[in-house]
Amino acid sequence: MHSVNELLKEKLTAENYDRLIAVDNAKIHEFVADAIELTNPQKVFVCTDSDQDVNYVRRMAVEKGEENPLETPGHTYHFDGYYDQGRDREITRYLVPKTETLSEALNQIEREEGLAEIRGLLKGSMKGRTMILRFLSLGPAGSVFSVPCVQITDSWYVAHSEDLLYRSAYEQLRKIGRDENVFCFLHSSGKLNENMISVDVENKRVYMDYTKDTMYSVNTQYGGNTMGLKKLALRLTIRQADREGWLAEHMFISGVSGPGGRKTYLAGAFPSACGKTSTAMLPGETIMGDDIAYFRKINGEFRAVNAEAGIFGIIQNVTSRDDPTIWDVLHKPGEVIFVNILVADKKPHWLGMGTETPDKGVNFSGEWFKGKKDAKGKEIPLAHKNARYTVALKALANCDPELENPEGVVLGGLMYGGRDPKASVPVQQSFDWTHGIVSYGASLETETTFAIIGEEGVMEINLMSIQDFLAIPLGKYIQNNIDFVRGIDNPPLVFGVNYFLRDKQGNFVNGVRDKHVWVKWMELRVHGDVPAVTCPTGQIPRYEDLVPLFKQVLDNDYTKEDYIKQFTIRVPENLAKIERVEKYHKENVPGSPQAVYDTLKTTRERLNEARELHGDYISPFDLAG
Numbered sequence: 001m002h003s004v005n006e007l008l009k010e011k012l013t014a015e016n017y018d019r020l021i022a023v024d025n026a027k028i029h030e031f032v033a034d035a036i037e038l039t040n041p042q043k044v045f046v047c048t049d050s051d052q053d054v055n056y057v058r059r060m061a062v063e064k065g066e067e068n069p070l071e072t073p074g075h076t077y078h079f080d081g082y083y084d085q086g087r088d089r090e091i092t093r094y095l096v097p098k099t100e101t102l103s104e105a106l107n108q109i110e111r112e113e114g115l116a117e118i119r120g121l122l123k124g125s126m127k128g129r130t131m132i133l134r135f136l137s138l139g140p141a142g143s144v145f146s147v148p149c150v151q152i153t154d155s156w157y158v159a160h161s162e163d164l165l166y167r168s169a170y171e172q173l174r175k176i177g178r179d180e181n182v183f184c185f186l187h188s189s190g191k192l193n194e195n196m197i198s199v200d201v202e203n204k205r206v207y208m209d210y211t212k213d214t215m216y217s218v219n220t221q222y223g224g225n226t227m228g229l230k231k232l233a234l235r236l237t238i239r240q241a242d243r244e245g246w247l248a249e250h251m252f253i254s255g256v257s258g259p260g261g262r263k264t265y266l267a268g269a270f271p272s273a274c275g276k277t278s279t280a281m282l283p284g285e286t287i288m289g290d291d292i293a294y295f296r297k298i299n300g301e302f303r304a305v306n307a308e309a310g311i312f313g314i315i316q317n318v319t320s321r322d323d324p325t326i327w328d329v330l331h332k333p334g335e336v337i338f339v340n341i342l343v344a345d346k347k348p349h350w351l352g353m354g355t356e357t358p359d360k361g362v363n364f365s366g367e368w369f370k371g372k373k374d375a376k377g378k379e380i381p382l383a384h385k386n387a388r389y390t391v392a393l394k395a396l397a398n399c400d401p402e403l404e405n406p407e408g409v410v411l412g413g414l415m416y417g418g419r420d421p422k423a424s425v426p427v428q429q430s431f432d433w434t435h436g437i438v439s440y441g442a443s444l445e446t447e448t449t450f451a452i453i454g455e456e457g458v459m460e461i462n463l464m465s466i467q468d469f470l471a472i473p474l475g476k477y478i479q480n481n482i483d484f485v486r487g488i489d490n491p492p493l494v495f496g497v498n499y500f501l502r503d504k505q506g507n508f509v510n511g512v513r514d515k516h517v518w519v520k521w522m523e524l525r526v527h528g529d530v531p532a533v534t535c536p537t538g539q540i541p542r543y544e545d546l547v548p549l550f551k552q553v554l555d556n557d558y559t560k561e562d563y564i565k566q567f568t569i570r571v572p573e574n575l576a577k578i579e580r581v582e583k584y585h586k587e588n589v590p591g592s593p594q595a596v597y598d599t600l601k602t603t604r605e606r607l608n609e610a611r612e613l614h615g616d617y618i619s620p621f622d623l624a625g
C-alpha cells in the first residue's frame, strides 16, 4: 500500500503535485489519492485560478468534443444524453449508515452497500482520460458564508461550467488548515459514445455520503447531477446550516428598485421551472442570484448571499420581449454554454423563443427534423424543454454590485411560489413570519415539471421548493426556518406568489410579465408605503395600488375585471388544499412543528367564517370594506 503522498507523487507530474501539495489539507489529499486509485486516470490536471488554467479547461472542452463552438464568439453548445435531460430523483440517493435513520421521504440506500455499488461503477472509469481537479468556493471568497469545495471530474464540460457558475478558490484553499473540512465531489461521465455523451443510462447514479461530506456521480453529464457545487452541495450545506444555525435555501436574490431610488432585496423559492430565474432577472432590477441563497444573522440583521456566481437557467420561453437582459447576453459575444438546444447553421434555437425556428438541425436526439419520432412514437421537440444556458452573473448588465460582498445584503422580503392552477391568489403577504413560512412555504403545492425526469403536471407537495434537497428531517427544517428570525429586529416580510392560476376554462389569469408588478408591490409593502386588504389566506393588494403599478411597470391599464378574476378568494379550493397539506404533514413529515397544524387550523377557520359571510367565491372588493 502506498502512502497518500507517495501515490500522489507517483501519479502527478511535478508541477501538478506541487500545486496540490500547496493546498495543505489532509482530507483533500486523501480524497484525490483515493479517486486516482479508484478511477485510474491517465493524467491529473490540477486547475488553479489562473487565466491560463481556466482557458485550458475551456479549450479542452471543445478540443475533446464535449462542447462545440457556435457562430457568436465565446458561445459553445453541449448535449446531454437522450435519457439524461434533468435531475434524476430515482437514482439520487443518500448513503445512510446502519446506525442512523434519515426521513423516510428521502431516497436512500444503506451506506456500505451504496458505496460498494457506486465505487464499483467508478472503478477504472477515467482510464485513458484526464482527471480534472478544481478548487471552488460556495459563497463569496473569504467570508463567513464561504464553503470550500473540491471537484474532481473527467468532464471538461462540467469543469468549464463550474468556472462560469462558481468562484474559483485555489488561492483561498491554499490558506485552509490541514484538518479543516471541505466538501468533496467525484464525478465521472462513465462510458461515452463517439460524441462524448454518457451512454450507460442503466448505471447512472448519484450517491451522497453525507457522513463524509463527499458525493459521487457517474454515467451522467446533466449539470444538476454532476456539478457538485449545485444540488449536491446544497444537500450538504442544509446539514451544515442545521448544525451551525443558519439557512441554506433554494432561492434567488434580487435587488428591486423603489421610490426615491431606494433598493430592496427580495429572495424567493420556486420549484424548478416555475418562474424563479425570470423573477430574479426582471428588467430594470438587479440580479444577485437565481438558485441558491445562504442566510445568516449578522448583528441582528437578516443577511443573504448567493452561493453561486452564475446562472444555469432554463432557456425555454426566453424571448427578447419578456427577458431582454438575458436575451442580450445570449446574442452578443461572450462566454455562454448552450445546453440541449437545437443547432442549425451554427446558431442556437429553443422552444418558445418567439422567432421562427428551423425545421432541421442537431439536438439532444442527434440529427433532428420536424416530425421526428422517438422509439415510442412520440414526436421529439426541436429542443428539450429543460434546455439551458450557462453564464457568469457578471456577464449580465444588471448583475448586482453586492454579489461579492462578504457580508451579503439585508433582505427585505422573501417569497414562495409554485404551479397552483386552482387555489392561491397571484400574490399575498403573510400575517407574520411563522404564518408565511407555514402557509406559503411548508404548504407549497405544485405541478411537477420537465426539469425533473418523470411525469409532468402531477400535483405534489414540495416544501419550500427544497424538498428534493433536504437531507435533515423535514420537520426540523421547517422548525429551523420558523426559529431563524429570533433576535432579528426586522425580519423579512413573507409573500406567497402563484404565476399559474387558471380560470374555469383553463386559461392563465395573468400575463407572464405581471410578476414584475407583484414584486414592485412587495417592495412598497416592505417600506409600509401601501396598505393591504386582509383576506382569509393573507393580505392582498388593493386595486387602487395595483393600477399605477401596472401603468408604471407594464404600461397596462389594469381593469377591475382582471383584479376580481385574479384576486377572488376561492374558498373551496383553499379548504381542499389545506386538507391535502395537513394530511401530507401528518403522513410524511414526522415532527412537523405544531405551528404548522395551528396555522392551518386558523386559516381553515378564517376561510369558513368568510364563507358564511360572503359565499364560496369572495370578490376582493367585498373584503376591502
Ligand code: SPV
Binding pocket: 086, 087, 223, 224, 225, 230, 231, 271, 272, 273, 291, 312, 451
Ligand atoms: C433546478 O432544477 O432546480 C435547477 C437546475 O436549478 S439543476 O438543479 O441543476 O438541475
Ligand code: MN
Binding pocket: 250, 272, 291
Ligand atoms: Mn434550482
